[in-house]
Amino acid sequence: MDSLDISGTTAPTGTLDALTERAATLDELNALAHTRDRFLIPPGTVYLDGNSLGALPAAVPAALDDAVRRQWGRGLISSWFDEGWWDAPPRIGDRIGALIGAAPGQVVAGDSTSVQLFNTLTAAARLRGGRRVLLTDPGHFPTDAYLTDSVAELLDLEVRRVPAPGVPAALAEYGDRVGVLSYPIVDYRTGELWDLPGLTRAAHDVGAVTVWDLCHGAGAIPIGLDESEVDFAVGCTYKYLSGGPGSPAYAYIAARHHGDVRHPLTGWHGHADPFAMQDSYTPAEGIARARVGCPPLLSLLALEAALTAFDGVELADVRATSLSLTGFFIECCDALLADRDVRVGTPREPEHRGSQVAVRHRDAVGLVPELALRSVLCDKREPDILRFGFNALYNTHADALTAIRVLRDLTE
Amino acid sequence: MDSLDISGTTAPTGTLDALTERAATLDELNALAHTRDRFLIPPGTVYLDGNSLGALPAAVPAALDDAVRRQWGRGLISSWFDEGWWDAPPRIGDRIGALIGAAPGQVVAGDSTSVQLFNTLTAAARLRGGRRVLLTDPGHFPTDAYLTDSVAELLDLEVRRVPAPGVPAALAEYGDRVGVLSYPIVDYRTGELWDLPGLTRAAHDVGAVTVWDLCHGAGAIPIGLDESEVDFAVGCTYKYLSGGPGSPAYAYIAARHHGDVRHPLTGWHGHADPFAMQDSYTPAEGIARARVGCPPLLSLLALEAALTAFDGVELADVRATSLSLTGFFIECCDALLADRDVRVGTPREPEHRGSQVAVRHRDAVGLVPELALRSVLCDKREPDILRFGFNALYNTHADALTAIRVLRDLTE
Numbered sequence: 001m002d003s004l005d006i007s008g009t010t011a012p013t014g015t016l017d018a019l020t021e022r023a024a025t026l027d028e029l030n031a032l033a034h035t036r037d038r039f040l041i042p043p044g045t046v047y048l049d050g051n052s053l054g055a056l057p058a059a060v061p062a063a064l065d066d067a068v069r070r071q072w073g074r075g076l077i078s079s080w081f082d083e084g085w086w087d088a089p090p091r092i093g094d095r096i097g098a099l100i101g102a103a104p105g106q107v108v109a110g111d112s113t114s115v116q117l118f119n120t121l122t123a124a125a126r127l128r129g130g131r132r133v134l135l136t137d138p139g140h141f142p143t144d145a146y147l148t149d150s151v152a153e154l155l156d157l158e159v160r161r162v163p164a165p166g167v168p169a170a171l172a173e174y175g176d177r178v179g180v181l182s183y184p185i186v187d188y189r190t191g192e193l194w195d196l197p198g199l200t201r202a203a204h205d206v207g208a209v210t211v212w213d214l215c216h217g218a219g220a221i222p223i224g225l226d227e228s229e230v231d232f233a234v235g236c237t238y239k240y241l242s243g244g245p246g247s248p249a250y251a252y253i254a255a256r257h258h259g260d261v262r263h264p265l266t267g268w269h270g271h272a273d274p275f276a277m278q279d280s281y282t283p284a285e286g287i288a289r290a291r292v293g294c295p296p297l298l299s300l301l302a303l304e305a306a307l308t309a310f311d312g313v314e315l316a317d318v319r320a321t322s323l324s325l326t327g328f329f330i331e332c333c334d335a336l337l338a339d340r341d342v343r344v345g346t347p348r349e350p351e352h353r354g355s356q357v358a359v360r361h362r363d364a365v366g367l368v369p370e371l372a373l374r375s376v377l378c379d380k381r382e383p384d385i386l387r388f389g390f391n392a393l394y395n396t397h398a399d400a401l402t403a404i405r406v407l408r409d410l411t412e
Numbered sequence: 413m414d415s416l417d418i419s420g421t422t423a424p425t426g427t428l429d430a431l432t433e434r435a436a437t438l439d440e441l442n443a444l445a446h447t448r449d450r451f452l453i454p455p456g457t458v459y460l461d462g463n464s465l466g467a468l469p470a471a472v473p474a475a476l477d478d479a480v481r482r483q484w485g486r487g488l489i490s491s492w493f494d495e496g497w498w499d500a501p502p503r504i505g506d507r508i509g510a511l512i513g514a515a516p517g518q519v520v521a522g523d524s525t526s527v528q529l530f531n532t533l534t535a536a537a538r539l540r541g542g543r544r545v546l547l548t549d550p551g552h553f554p555t556d557a558y559l560t561d562s563v564a565e566l567l568d569l570e571v572r573r574v575p576a577p578g579v580p581a582a583l584a585e586y587g588d589r590v591g592v593l594s595y596p597i598v599d600y601r602t603g604e605l606w607d608l609p610g611l612t613r614a615a616h617d618v619g620a621v622t623v624w625d626l627c628h629g630a631g632a633i634p635i636g637l638d639e640s641e642v643d644f645a646v647g648c649t650y651k652y653l654s655g656g657p658g659s660p661a662y663a664y665i666a667a668r669h670h671g672d673v674r675h676p677l678t679g680w681h682g683h684a685d686p687f688a689m690q691d692s693y694t695p696a697e698g699i700a701r702a703r704v705g706c707p708p709l710l711s712l713l714a715l716e717a718a719l720t721a722f723d724g725v726e727l728a729d730v731r732a733t734s735l736s737l738t739g740f741f742i743e744c745c746d747a748l749l750a751d752r753d754v755r756v757g758t759p760r761e762p763e764h765r766g767s768q769v770a771v772r773h774r775d776a777v778g779l780v781p782e783l784a785l786r787s788v789l790c791d792k793r794e795p796d797i798l799r800f801g802f803n804a805l806y807n808t809h810a811d812a813l814t815a816i817r818v819l820r821d822l823t824e
Contacts, residue, residue, distance in 0.1 A: 040481075042485070042486050042488075047488060049489045052489055053484075053488060053489045053492075055488065056480065056485035061477065061480050061485075064476060064477075064480055065473065065476075068468065068476055068714070069452075069468070069473055071657075072465075072468050072656055072657055073452050073454070073467075073468035073473075074454050076454075076457070076459060076465060076467065077461045077464055077465045077789060078784070078789075080465075080657070085657055085658075111523065111527065111705075112523070112679065112704060112706050112708075113705055114677065114680065114704050114705025114706075115523065115677060115679070115704060118676070118677055138691075141680075142680045142683070142686075142691070143680035143705060145691055145692070145693075146679065146680060146693035147677070147678055147679065149692065149693060150676050150677070150678045150693070154566050154567075154676060155566075236706065238706070244480070244709070244710055245483075245484055245492070245497055245706075245709035245710065246497075246706040246709040246710075247710075249705075264530070264566060265526065265527060265530055265559070265562070266558040266559055266561070266562045267524065267526030267558065267559065268554045268555035268558060269526075271554070271558070274554075275794075276794070277793065277794070278554060279550075279554070279557055280557070280558070280561065281561060281562070292524060292526050292527060293523075293525055293527055293555060294524050294526075294648065294657075294658040295524065296524075296658045296659065296660055296710075296711035296712075297656065297657035297658040297711070298476070298656055298657065298658075298659075298708075298710050298714050299708035299711040300708075302480070302710050372490070377488060377489060377490075379489065382687075382689070
């Protein structure tokens with residue numbers, strides 16, 4: 001099990017004093033304690049909604065001011081090349097790639113997750129043109145569900161919705177008709193972590209390709225895209241990557257597919273020779289063919305600055321701290337909320353857990369604003385889920401305990 | 413003819429002194445002389461590339477700093493509603509709408525022009541499902557050409573490329589098979605202005621719908637989308653609208669089509685009840701159905717601040733100043749470059765001119781960096797076009813004369 005070495009600390013006694021002491025000890029032992037200073041978090045705020053919008057990295061304001069005043073204001077049009085704007089999508093893509101186990105040249109940043117999903121799902125389905133079934137998660141995030149249906153309509157595919165644990169059985173039954181598997185790495189409601197390597201192998205065994213949605217995992221969990229031989233992946237950057245509100249998404253395409261993929265979004269930035277202004281589309285070599293139109297540079301450059309919060313950070317440490325935080329949070333829940341009508345809705349086994357914990361309570365919807373009034377920020381998914389997201393780069397064990405203490409007061 | 417009232421000034425004599433004096437007079441008479449202070453233009457720079465990337469509006473840096481430090485940094489997740497992030501796409505869409513002749517509730521901002529084109533072209537073609545021909549401009553901007561072909565492949569349409577002046581004849585011949593007309597308002601190379609009202613009427617006469625690309629006209633030319641009963645339009649915001657590098661694009665859908673259009677990019681932000689997280693897609697009422705995924709808020713809020721440069725400005729004044737600038741530029745060209753191997757490639761009739769002037773010279777490509785070394789910024793389109801874009805909000809007649817003087821020196 002990945003977790004912090006807590007030898008020397010005493011086992012939890014369940015009492016508040018003991019938990020307070022234990023939180024302090026775990027925070028002292030946290031290998032990533034120093035990265036909290038890389039974020040500008042309002043004093044006194046317990047921010048446990050970084051799985052929805054990451055906190056502001058300290059590097060962003062100055063970088064963006066430079067992008068605006070100097071690069072745009074003074075460099076004007078020349079900044080497209082002199083300041084590297086043109087190369088930003090693949091350059092920032094590579095930086096994201098390093099966090100999701102992708103060697104350089106396979107990730108491009110830009111557009112929204114929805115747009116990347118449409119573009120990637122269509123390209124994936126075309127790659128397995130003879131196979132009509134697209135297998136996806138009935139609990140997938142809504143935008144994934146909607147775009148899957150849209151792609152299916154355009155390409156005349158059949159969508160089958162099978163929960164991740166049922167995929168091997170489904171593939172055994174009709175795997176020869178499955179072209180694409182489209183799954184999330186982490187369930188957005190429960191925080192359950194799915195078996196990316198295993199499902200990818202299972203897909204390949206029947207000749208299908210995989211499209212993974214990494215939104216709820218990237219930056220929190222080591223994801224070995226290359227190692228697991230994933231075919232395609234997309235993800236947002238405003239959750240654990242803390243790129244800012246609506247910061248551009250990304251698409252990963254394994255290098256072995258670069259020569260064959262055909263995207264529907266044939267924007268001129270993905271052309272082999274974009275400035276030749278040719279009449280017809282010839283896709284660029286490599287990952288550049290996944291580029292679409294002109295990317296939102298200010299948001300993109302803010303994202304690039306935000307990613308420096310990961311400089312020198314090992315994903316294994318991120319995962320260890322994350323599991324320590326979520327594990328301690330569950331421990332506090334058990335110890336302090338045992339007599340409340342509350343239950344943990346996220347797997348207790350670390351290997352099945354992302355970096356968020358779902359707490360189920362019949363009044364989850366009403367509790368979110370009450371928690372916020374007490375400076376504990378989390379969010380909800382109807383009807384009964386409170387979501388507490390932990391970002392190992394800035395959250396503390398003290399945050400976890402405070403959240404549970406406030407929840408205990410509110411559910412009295 | 414729309415133009416500045418220059419009664420009282422002398423006719424151009426063709427001499428440099430006379431042109432210098434005339435530039436000063438025209439700048440004094442310019443109704444928009446005061447808006448230049450709304451932009452931060454580097455001193456000494458003659459910026460004539462605003463048709464590619466508009467100059468930095470003075471309102472942007474502070475607005476963006478507020479968006480980053482206060483709204484994101486301190487407001488965190490709550491800013492999605494407390495600061496109006498969620499409503500930014502239709503709110504900013506309405507602000508753009510006011511500049512292109514669209515009543516509120518018909519424009520949404522977000523994504524790139526390429527993405528908006530794909531989404532809109534597909535929706536338009538579906539609206540005329542029984543008609544297989546898509547008519548478009550052989551000289552359309554490349555991304556329009558590429559995405560038209562992509563949409564045609566997905567929907568099994570036939571693309572016919574007919575120059576704008578030939579459209580009436582084409583429609584007379586096979587108009588009953590044409591579902592969609594897709595044209596630019598201004599030719600991106602020559603700056604020629606096409607007849608949007610006339611072509612829209614011609615399309616409607618045969619039962620087709622129109623998709624206009626406003627990139628090279630919005631913010632420079634009064635465009636009466638509602639008045640001309642245009643069906644669909646898209647455009648970028650980083651040219652004459654000065655929204656910043658890669659600032660989000662927009663889509664216009666006439667209200668009468670809102671109930672019928674079906675987009676392929678069915679992202680969750682366009683859902684009728686996005687936070688209900690439903691399993692299947694039901695498009696929102698009104699223009700909200702043209703929303704896709706999570707928009708790049710920082711770029712979007714920079715755009716919103718940029719658009720305040722148009723506060724209190726009448727588009728008729730913009731057009732008058734623009735025509736005065738381009739007209740004077742052509743006049744200088746005639747007077748000072750008559751003995752050079754140079755010719756104006758943009759129509760001389762104001763009613764056929766956008767807000768840029770193409771100057772053709774065999775060494776256009778080599779001249780751009782030479783001009784830049786002398787602080788005159790423009791751009792090129794191979795093989796032989798120099799493009800000089802005039803933004804009525806910040807360019808001066810002195811800019812026009814300086815550019816031609818430098819060009820005269822360089823072509824000696």
